[in-house]
Amino acid sequence: MKESCNHGWLYYSDNCYLVSQEQMSWHEAKLQCESNGAFLADINSAEENTWITDKIIDNQTWSDITHHVWIGANDIGKEGIFILSEMNSTLNFTNWNQEEPNDDSGEDCVASIQERGLWNDLPCSLKCSSICKKIN
Numbered sequence: 001m002k003e004s005c006n007h008g009w010l011y012y013s014d015n016c017y018l019v020s021q022e023q024m025s026w027h028e029a030k031l032q033c034e035s036n037g038a039f040l041a042d043i044n045s046a047e048e049n050t051w052i053t054d055k056i057i058d059n060q061t062w063s064d065i066t067h068h069v070w071i072g073a074n075d076i077g078k079e080g081i082f083i084l085s086e087m088n089s090t091l092n093f094t095n096w097n098q099e100e101p102n103d104d105s106g107e108d109c110v111a112s113i114q115e116r117g118l119w120n121d122l123p124c125s126l127k128c129s130s131i132c133k134k135i136n
């Protein structure tokens with residue numbers, strides 16, 4: 001197993017991840033990941049969610065503990081059905097915060113909350129940080 005990723009990317013379990021603090025809409029973040037040969041991260045297990053949450057916290061210099069980080073899950077195509085666009089598949093794992101997803105005023109894109117790794121659906125136009133993932 002080759003545990004090497006490009007500079008700035010983090011290795012975990014055969015994948016490479018890049019946390020971006022640049023504030024972007026979900027679609028902008030998705031395009032940025034794709035321009036790096038990656039995709040907005042899917043999260044497939046509690047272990048992966050915990051690892052990502054720890055790395056996001058490690059990477060952040062801000063103190064806003066409610067900060068959100070875009071991940072790949074979304075229900076843009078069909079309300080209430082969350083999928084991963086790249087895989088065209090439903091989610092293997094979810095880690096919703098209490099009372100989420102609530103589609104509040106039409107929220108179709110999913111972000112993980114920096115501090116605890118709990119998920120929230122948010123307006124896709126909201127500017128957030130993001131995490132890209134690619135297979136190593």
Ligand SMILES: [Ca+2]
Nearest residue numbers: 075103107108
């Ligand atoms: Ca929705």
Ligand SMILES: [Ca+2]
Nearest residue numbers: 102103120121
């Ligand atoms: Ca929500």
